[in-house]
Amino acid sequence: MSTKRKKSKRKSRLSESRTRYFQQADPADGVVQQDDVIVVDAPLEDAETDDSDDEDMRSLGGIQDDVSGGEDSVETPPRPKRAWSPSQPIQEISDDEENDESLASVPPQPPQPKWHTLNCSFIPKYGENIINLATSDVAQLKAKHADNETGTILAMSKGETVALVGTYRLTVLQGSIFLNGAELSESLIEHHIFAPRCSPIPVLTALAKPVAGPSTTPSWRTKFSAPIGSLFDTADVVLLLQELHTGVEGLGKVCRTFDGVFSASSDEDQLLRLDTAQMISTPASNLQPFHLPASWNDALLSHDQTCENSDRELLASQPFIAIIKGPRRTGKSTFARTLLNRLTRTYRRVAFLECDLGQTEFTPPGMVALHLIEQPIFGPPFCHPRSPLRAHFIGATSPRTSPSHYTNAIQSLLQTYRLEAQYSESLESSDRSGESEDLRIDGLVPLVVNTMGWVKGLGADLNRQIEDMVEPTHIFAMRPDAASDREFDFSRPFPPPGPEPQLGFGMNGNTSPVTFDLEPIASGPLSAKFTAADWRTISLMSYFHSRLPSKKHSPYQPSTTWNSTLPLLARSPFVVTPNVAFDSVVLVGPWADDVVPSEIGRVLNGAVVALVQCESGSMDGSNGRPKDGWPCIPYDQGSAPPDPQTSSCIGLALIRAVSPSLVSPDDSTTSGNAHVLHIVTPVPTSMLATARCMVKGEVELPIWGMLDWREFENGKAKDKERAENVPFLQWSRGEGVGADRRRVRRNLMRKAQM
Template sequence: TSEFEPEEGVNFSRLNGDALPDVLKSDQAVIVSLGAHETLGIVGTFALIPLQHSISLLSTTLHPADDDLEVYPVFAPTCHPVPVIAPSIDSNKLGFLRDPSRAIFLVQENRTGIEDLTGDVVPGFNNIWAGERGAWGLAGVHPVTAHSTPVYAHTTPPSWTQALESLVQAPAVDDDDDEEVLAEQVPVVVVKGPKRSGKSSLARAALNHLLGNFARVAWLECDLGQGEFGPGGLVGLWLLDAPVLAGPPFTHPREPLRAMYLGELSPQPCPDEYMAAVHAAIQLYQYEVQHPPVSLQGTSARRTDVVPLVINTQGWTRGLGEELMRAIEVASEPTHIFAFEEEARDESQGTIVHSGGTLPSASPTQVFSVAPAPASPLQARYSAADMRVVAHLSYLYAVGLGGRWDVSVPLFAQRPWTVTLGEGGVLKRAYLVGEGSEDVIPGDLPLALNGSLVALLEAPELEGPAYQQGSIPPEDATCLGHALVRAVRFAERMQLQLLTPLPPATLARATALVRNGAFELPPAGMLDWRERVPGGGVPDEGLAGVRWEDVPFFDAAGSGAIGEERRRFRKNLQRKNQQ
């Protein structure tokens, strides 16, 4: 629970209408004043505006702006550890509670549409946003109190704090030449460790920490199974200019600077293509992003002359996975490595720091050994597959990847884009890869694409047939985003009905698509969630007026369906160093 008891007019006040500054987009807000030993947890979707002193949450510190109010959106569903706001005592803009020993901030509503992405739309994620209105009367804002439903709080291990502080504090060195190198180096942070250790949380904290000093920070996604800014299967480079204050990735899909599609949950089936994509992304960063031209630097209180990089890696840390990790480190030449320990240790031991000598690099590398995030029952409640389901649905319901969602109607009732595939069409070629693709003949292509998740590619000039087995090398094409092929019409030419959050200008750049069976539309995306059945399940009448036996791609009985078996990998057929 929170260690904060609101008292109207003393440490808490409601504002509405004319009392709110024009910069705020909400009609209602509250002002909160936190003392040095008070904390406040909030569930839901909201925005924070620091007014006096700094506040910290999700391993990130937010500072009051010097000239204007800075608004920070926060997404805090109960399926992830909830952020706990604490003061960071270091110009009170509204003249409220001028006690200099307290941190003062504004909490306002932030309705984006994602709050409708709940158990009706995604089974198993019931009430993750905690309802319509909380105790303060704000829509989607639910302060955690002693009487609230129990939630799990986000905590920052001390070793994380020490590692993050190193990003803005140069280490002590004996050699003057090393000191000069450290002063000029651009931060490149690699975060690595086993699955469910907290890699993504620490990588986001590193991103936010760097954004305190730099106007923009690049993010290199190397985790195919759970991408931070998309539904996965990608190696990509994103450019961020604002902190990411959210636990689950499904709350902040973004359009990449460049992404390459592999369509796998792990680099295990495609290590060569994986490293080719990683090398292409690192080269793009080093040659075009790290040192932007003066014309693009702009004016900011933060540094604009360089762009740091944060690399989020996959959780495969043994055998071939370890070799891939070493290759990423050599290619990226990191200044900092945050390495999670395989087993938790006593936090009182502090962080272990090494300088140089581990990587072939022109500058010293600081290697920090950090403790795993505290274990939470949420890890048992929600699996990686569950999070991929909600990530795919969040992506498909997103509006333009700009932080808005429309869940007013199910996917099959949304208006699609109609795109022609083949000669004379916008899409020149379709690639099929993965299990079962080798048996698809050209005449069966419409059936293979119908109802599937595909990646839209911007590829060079494509000549030849509209269908090809196997994919284009990932580094030779740019993945613009994902789409659902909702229907296929075939007359003189093949027309695809696509659902995608990509804006029209981006969609117009697509020249090819690729389908990999590793990623499929979740069953929840096929149903009409408006027809609720008490206790779960599906209505007996069918779907959208069609009887179940006539509904394609879906077996309501749940038995005997083709492809329903769980996929298994025969690890005993692999070499020992590949397991």
């Protein structure tokens, strides 16, 4: 009897200890009650916090299992319903924060700001406020115009708003308008507007009519006939809209995720003589307009008042360096573009330093770059790729694997800005036809720094290092979390930075930067459909299909056209002999040191590489060539990436094919002149000769770049079936338990930790 009592007590203690850590699953639904794993791609903020786990453990600590089934057994209370299920769709999470254990317990997030519905107040009336121009009328306006070029005149009153979807050219003939945070005044300068449905639609807002006077009336106005000439007397703002043919809409064929984003709804009436854009004449709940939050507007107005109340010579002698920081998906890139547009009204050139590797603005992902901007930017990042003034290839969408290389590259770009761009007046200017006199400040180039959204752990340390290196005069911080909402009430008017407008660091006795707390921007129903990976894909595809300017020294000009008539696999490549064209091939990444020279051909096959120009003698070895590398490819295992102080990345390239002899030297099916690479790149030919180093990182070509989209457009069922049934490619998401990645929770308490 004593033995049975001992066994019963031992069994009871064992049962109690088990229920202390895990609760037995309901036999009817045993899978749903698992709490030891969560979905990897779901935001960790949505996972159960440590507090809830502790409460469950405390509630289960004194409960015994119903072993004997007697009347003294205690029933287990029902657990609350799980916040997730294995059958629910998976959401993405940034790789930067995937291994950050500090995200295990995060306070609940505040409600997201409400997005606005696109509702324009401009009422189109053909013949009254909308008039189509003939070719002769356009010729009177512009000295440079294409044959048979037409346009449409829009006459607006103060306060009216109008929006278009698509691509178009905009010229302000009279008055001024407000567009994406920038005020565009009367000028014959053309502005290229890109308005896809996947991003906030630019809204044109008419401002007040300028004061009339004989000296302010251009001579070309008198050449118009009576119907058009009378519009300048009655309307506050007169706009000229023209078609913009760039080929950017063809990117929807290349990347089907963005198919049709430049086309409006079919039920909209076509009131304009534009094939590339369509006016939104009715309220559209499925489109999100560009809305400037109150805190954003107040922060920008504070700087405008500073510029207006300050002496021009003082502005031209003191630096303006702004840094934008905050978590991901809060609108940092959108505010950076808005700030750029606002600064281009005061300064002739504005420098932009891109520190976000995953969501770049002007370059493909994986690069940090310094750009010079002269004109306002209207459109999402994939609509304005350009060659940088100077750039460095990190090779990944996160600096997690190479933080020192990341900070050294940014330090090198800041040095380039301070030595070559900040106070330089000899920079080559782009074509400014149509503007007789540019009164903007030319001697000083302000700087806008956009940081990454990784704000915890190592990411926070890197952002602090960047802020120390930049030494900003203005800090614009996004505060979406609950703690910041308690510190700053967005319902109240934005407080001014001081009793009088201050210019910032180092001016008027100021030794600390001016800081602005900004509210996050809301995301619409269409823009929320696209993940960060989708934006990286379309950015990379836009870069490889773009036609960059051919001038070697043209850092201000973005790509104006895209060639989407052929997929990448059908392009005519450059045939390159690697041991002749390159002095060094470098691999960067956590796996780079494990690639032996005999496998370098397989690694480069189908790879996205960076073309880097290095100073003579800066690479290790004789002329950068390895001593014991692969005989046909100058590769040295474990070599360090190029030093940012002595190198610069001029662009990316795709190695579309590698000769079999470079993969297997014993292959006897190739001829003697077959040690070549087939390379596709949008980098101008005049710059390719300077790139003697090739760097391969973690950035890979998306699946869309490997497909022949022409088969999708073919009406034949056989070709369409072959295009959809690509081997080893699944179009839809995985189904069933175990189809998606999962990870083990790391905040569960073990027995030794109790």
